[in-house]
Amino acid sequence: MQLVRQESKQFQTAVNHVTETFHTVVGTGAAFLVIQNNAIVCEQYWGRQGADANARVVQPDTQFHVASVRKSYIGFAVAYAVYHGHIDSIDDPVTKYLPMLDSLLMNGTTIRHLLTHTHGLHMREDRIYREFAPGTSWSYRGVGIEMLARIVEKTTGKTIAQILFEQVFQPLGFTQSGWYGNMNEKLVDVIRLSTDTSWRTSESTAGDQMNMYVSTRELAYWGYLHLKRGMIAGKQVVEKEIIDLATSLQSPALNDKDLPQNGFLWFVKDLPAKQTEIGDRVPKGSYQILGYTGVTLLVIPKHDLVAVRMFNSFGSPPGYDYLTDVRGFGDRIMHCLEDATSK
Structure with a gap:
């Protein structure tokens, strides 16, 4: 899959934000890409794939660790399925597909609930307990997420990776998207804080x-799909029905209307919500997925646009507000877009 390039300076303010x-x-490395009206209108790369002085320069075939962005694939x-x-x-109750789970704990x-982060389950020291x-x-x-992966494998007889390869990667010619057990020269080193133990x-x-x-392009193409x-x-x-299921509002009605809203793990923009992870200025009907490496994929159907930013950073250094920053990206x-329209 390839799109034509029609370079525009329209997105310089967003480039500045990513910088x-x-x-x-x-x-040590970053990238930014925008697709609008079926063309790549902005694409930039910065830095190197690792901290070593001889590390490979970040380029179009560089593959970034996307962290929780993987959830859009799940x-x-x-x-x-x-x-x-x-x-x-x-x-359906989760125990219909995973009957080995504690029926009392999983009741209801x-x-x-798993798809929209409203299940209320948490794990500590290999023990699952209920928060709400x-x-x-x-x-x-x-x-x-782990439960969803198990349900998919049990019901389809295929892994997440097999489904994605057969349904998307192979038909679209994706060769720079996947799950890797070993490093290779195109994969970035993930730079993390010494105090971060969650990696x-x-x-x-x-x-x-x-x-x-x-890679930056294939993540943008994933959004474009x-x-x-x-x-x-x-x-x-x-099938368009698969895409519609994944990207439309699926969250149950909650008493707290300011909580985030989700489709099939995507964050979706529907009703105004103070805790949404999508920028205030981003219109209704948009959807986004983001990861702790700072990687963000934003789709804005109203403007026929996909925007991607990539980093090889893991975690939040002191003074950095991750959620404020990702909302700022969308804004x-x-x-x-608004500045171009006013001109």
Whole structure:
């Protein structure tokens, strides 16, 4: 898959924002790309893939560790399983598919709750416990992601990685997206704070672990696939119903209307919410996925736009507000659009 290039200076304000973030976080490489109206209109790269003086320069085939951005791929696999009837309904209880789990602890917990971070489960020292009743609040916890991966594998007989390869990567010619058990020259080194103990690696290539690396262009193309509802170059590569499931509002009605809203793990912009992770100026109908490496993928259908920023930083240094910064990224994109319209 390739799009034409029509370079524009329209997004310089957003470029400046990415540059500022790059100089604030602890990292050695960054990238930024915007697709609008079916063309790459802005693409820039900074720095090197690691801290070593001889480290490879960041370039189009550099693959960044995308951290939680991988959840959009897991969400796709769940939507695939729902569309093809492997999962009957996202309102099914989790124990219908994972009966080995504690039925008392899991009581009332559905696949919808896992997809929208409203399940209320947390894990500490290999023990799962409940923070709140399912469907009553929102909390960003990894235990739900692990359960979703297990449900997909059990119901489809395929791993997350196999589904993505067969349904997306192979049809679109993606060769710079995947889960890696070993490093190679195109993968960035992840630069992290010495005080951060949450980093981990994995040798699994099944798509169930946080070891996914994607190039800037292919992450943008992943967003573009969703923007176009699976239709690429006149061909319906992915059923539009799968994309619609993944990117539309799926969160249960919560009493606290200021909590974030989700589709199939994507953050979606629907009703005004103070705790949303999408910028205030970004319009309704947009959706976004982000990772702790600072990697962010934002899709704004209203403006036929996909924006990606990439960093090889992990964690938040003192004085850096991660969520404020990622909201600012979307708002800078909107500033660029609004400024162009006013002219």
